[in-house]
Amino acid sequence: TPTTPHTAAPTAERTLVLVKPDGVRRGLSGEVLRRIEAKGYRLAAVQLVHATPELLTQHYAEHAGKPFFGSLVEFMLSGPTLAVVAEGVRVIEGFRSLAGATDPTTAAPGTIRGDLGRAWDGAVMQNIVHGSDSPESAAREIGLWFPGL
């Protein structure tokens, strides 16, 4: 029987979500998890992690050398991060959509960053969450934050 793309069963995928130190500090971990679960995604792993410079240098390798890199790493070292593996159909794109635009001052209302983000604190953009941006990033980032998963 020939298969047609529009009838193919969608397959679940996994993404790495981080509730960054600003989100944990402000008590928003539960709110982020609530939005992930309310959308119908499954929590495959959750762990509070105090990141190391080595982990962050790898996680943010694509931003190495940019003017904000140092303050970004410093901010990410400022307290614990809640690392989450979320699972579901098109969850990579779907969580990016739940998160909203990078800059919370322009992120749309209804998104995590638009509803809860508070713009800038000094040189650092504090936007509560991270979400992987592609299947390749997701696999790489899950391996970094959950070795052995």
Ligand code: GDP
């Ligand atoms: P994301 O994928 O939406 O998180 O955005 P990026 O991958 O472009 O950037 C990674 C993180 O670096 C962002 O979530 C922000 O915390 C921070 N960031 C990005 N761009 C800037 C910037 O222009 N200035 C500062 N200070 N931080 C930034």
Ligand code: MG
């Ligand atoms: Mg990114």
